[in-house]
Amino acid sequence: MRGKTGKASSSLKAKLGFPIVFLLCVFFFLVGFFGSTLIAQVEEFSGDGRPRGRVLESNEREYYLLPAGETGDDSITTIPFQVLSWNPRALYFPNFATAEQCESIISMAEPGLRPSSLALRKGETEESTKGIRTSSGVFISASEDKTGVLDVIEEKIARATMIPRTHGEAFNILRYELDQRYNSHYDAFSSTEYGPQKSQRVASFLLYLSDVQEGGETMFPFENGLNMNGNYDFEECIGLKVKPQKGDGLLFYSLFPNGTIDPTSLHGSCPVIRGEKWVATKWIRDQEQDD
Incomplete structure (x- = not known):
């Protein structure tokens, strides 16, 4: 057993x-x-x-440089970016500028701030367009900046966009205070609405100079063809939104490669709900600009 x-x-x-x-x-x-x-x-x-950030490719590799042309570089430029959208073409550049550079730009701009103005269409007046853009701003070129900060930023923007800096307008430094906004608009100018243009704005680069506690997003209401049924009133803060972060950059293209205006590039600045928004805008054109 x-x-x-x-x-x-x-x-x-x-x-x-x-x-x-x-x-x-x-x-x-x-x-x-x-x-x-x-x-x-x-x-x-x-x-x-x-x-x-999540990178698609590892940077841990060797680069073998080619002989550069007269205007080229003898080094590799690495500027991280994220594609936010293909319709419109919008790219996000984290940590594009340092906090010190942002604060320097704000300091030089603050004394010269004036109410922002609008490019008027045929038949429009300042009175009829009142309330569309309520920020204050000032134009400053890199050559006017004795600190050299704008010169460094402008050169970096040229490398990020692959468009020579001679095609850029002066920086438009803007401040949005409580409830201030910019209704949706295009940066490119339609000749039928604004008349003949000597040159056209190809792209816009926004460098956020401050964090915003709430609101103040850059928004694209027509992203990927949304809200294009004719009912959008240009004041609604909808669609793809980019929250301002101090030192970050946003690049978007207003034109297609064939030179026509991209309808999905319509964009605006949502009202600031808490805090204050500072941004340096660089408009880039299809032709060289006069100094």
């Missing part, structure tokens, strides 16, 4: 052994998987709560 009992006990252990080992393996796999996922999620956010 003892012999039979011993055999039964050994058989039972053998039957229980594999399921237990299997369950333990599954348990430790799940612990490892969820643990690594949690760590990855934590690492995706920086100290200020903003998501960390």
